[in-house]
Amino acid sequence: MKQGLQNCGKCGLCLSACPVYGILKEEQVSPRAKLQLIKSHDNKSLESTQGLKEIVSRCLMCGSCAAACPAGIDHYSKFMEMRKQMVADHGESPAIKSMIYLLGREYRLKFGTGLAKTGQKMIPDALARSFKLGNIPIKNFPTLNPKPFRTQQEVIVPAAGDPVGSVIYFTGCATNYLYEDAGKATIGVLQHMGYQVIIPEKQCCCSVPMLFHGAQDQAMSNIRANIEALDPGDVEAIIVDCSTCGEALENEYPKLMEQGDDHAAATQIASKVTHIFSFVNDHMDLLTFDTAGDNPSTVTYHAPCHTRNNSQGHLAVESILKQLPNTDYRPSPDRDQCCGGGGTFFYEHPQVAGEMMAQKLTSVRNMEVDYWVTDCPVCRLNLAGNLEPQDTMQVVHPITFLYNALKA
Ligand code: SF4
Numbered sequence: 001m002k003q004g005l006q007n008c009g010k011c012g013l014c015l016s017a018c019p020v021y022g023i024l025k026e027e028q029v030s031p032r033a034k035l036q037l038i039k040s041h042d043n044k045s046l047e048s049t050q051g052l053k054e055i056v057s058r059c060l061m062c063g064s065c066a067a068a069c070p071a072g073i074d075h076y077s078k079f080m081e082m083r084k085q086m087v088a089d090h091g092e093s094p095a096i097k098s099m100i101y102l103l104g105r106e107y108r109l110k111f112g113t114g115l116a117k118t119g120q121k122m123i124p125d126a127l128a129r130s131f132k133l134g135n136i137p138i139k140n141f142p143t144l145n146p147k148p149f150r151t152q153q154e155v156i157v158p159a160a161g162d163p164v165g166s167v168i169y170f171t172g173c174a175t176n177y178l179y180e181d182a183g184k185a186t187i188g189v190l191q192h193m194g195y196q197v198i199i200p201e202k203q204c205c206c207s208v209p210m211l212f213h214g215a216q217d218q219a220m221s222n223i224r225a226n227i228e229a230l231d232p233g234d235v236e237a238i239i240v241d242c243s244t245c246g247e248a249l250e251n252e253y254p255k256l257m258e259q260g261d262d263h264a265a266a267t268q269i270a271s272k273v274t275h276i277f278s279f280v281n282d283h284m285d286l287l288t289f290d291t292a293g294d295n296p297s298t299v300t301y302h303a304p305c306h307t308r309n310n311s312q313g314h315l316a317v318e319s320i321l322k323q324l325p326n327t328d329y330r331p332s333p334d335r336d337q338c339c340g341g342g343g344t345f346f347y348e349h350p351q352v353a354g355e356m357m358a359q360k361l362t363s364v365r366n367m368e369v370d371y372w373v374t375d376c377p378v379c380r381l382n383l384a385g386n387l388e389p390q391d392t393m394q395v396v397h398p399i400t401f402l403y404n405a406l407k408a
């Protein structure tokens with residue numbers, strides 16, 4: 001059971017786990033100090049100031065501190081509550097406010113991404129080359145999906161061959177609007193395994209970006225809509241291809257829906273949420289691989305913080321990559337080091353994010369791989385967005401890599 005911040009013994013074990021502290025080496029941004037600041041703020045001995053908001057914002061919400069904490073403190077919930085308070089006291093930047101507004105309703109998001117798509121086509125090359133969003137040059141942003149992924153799919157996608165069961169697929173916003181290849185591969189792998197895939201039409205943003213930015217009130221309507229859309233019935237699992245969505249569905253929804261029917265429904269959903277690689281790893285016998293060829297692809301893996309700290313899906317990803325034919329898996333020495341993406345962290349704190357990324361780039365360049373796979377859309381955006389023209393490795397979701405290894 002998670003503990004309150006009064007249980008912090010100030011042992012400091014969370015410091016070496018914290019990527020932000022690792023770069024800045026300032027006690028005030030460490031998880032330990034943030035907890036003490038929150039405690040002082042809660043007992044009214046510390047005033048709420050813009051400076052306090054800034055310190056609280058220097059956090060990737062990666063969960064590595066909680067994973068390392070021997071006292072079992074729930075940093076995640078404490079940080080989220082504090083962020084909500086800071087936004088109530090000091091407001092939010094126009095860019096973040098706009099993001100929250102768009103994510104709050106699916107029709108707005110659809111409209112907003114439609115406009116962004118037009119903007120992507122019209123922006124002059126010179127401008128795209130010279131401007132950055134956070135630490136990522138605009139020219140390196142991926143092209144948005146031509147149509148939202150879910151609108152390209154039937155609500156029920158049949159299994160290939162004899163069906164062995166049904167799963168629900170929660171696509172998340174990134175697959176729906178940005179990385180349709182990951183969605184197609186997820187469905188393709190599940191079909192190949194013999195699963196019917198249900199893609200509920202009414203699903204919407206999991207709400208994590210809103211929760212991280214203190215917009216809990218705006219998040220609740222999405223959360224209720226997802227609870228209704230994802231009624232699991234007798235499906236075997238609710239599959240996610242993004243661990244952050246998975247973390248929200250599994251841990252935050254039951255906490256936020258404190259009682260009654262909504263809590264029961266959220267708990268039932270939580271019990272079925274499964275990372276796609278954990279699911280595949282449990283059913284490897286259902287996959288048939290293409291074993292032809294004698295020129296293996298070299299691949300390494302960046303393990304996203306939420307995959308490591310919430311679902312342990314990174315172990316499944318790595319285990320599967322090691323088993324694939326025609327694949328030369330090269331473990332990265334900094335597989336578990338945060339890349340600095342962290343939702344909007346790369347945008348809000350580009351210098352810190354840039355330093356985290358620089359370490360990873362040096363390491364992956366030395367490995368000379370064809371593929372750099374990662375199962376978080378923001379990590380993918382950040383890794384691919386910071387490559388230089390001379391870098392030849394492709395950054396993809398590992399499900400795409402796995403799908404390409406299957407026998408047709
Ligand atoms: S690891 Fe846990 S108990 Fe130790 S300083 Fe960090 S928050 Fe406190």
Ligand code: SF4
Pocket residue numbers: 017018019020021029030031034058059060061062063064065066075
């Ligand atoms: S959530 Fe991550 S970035 Fe934030 S304090 Fe904890 S370890 Fe550091």
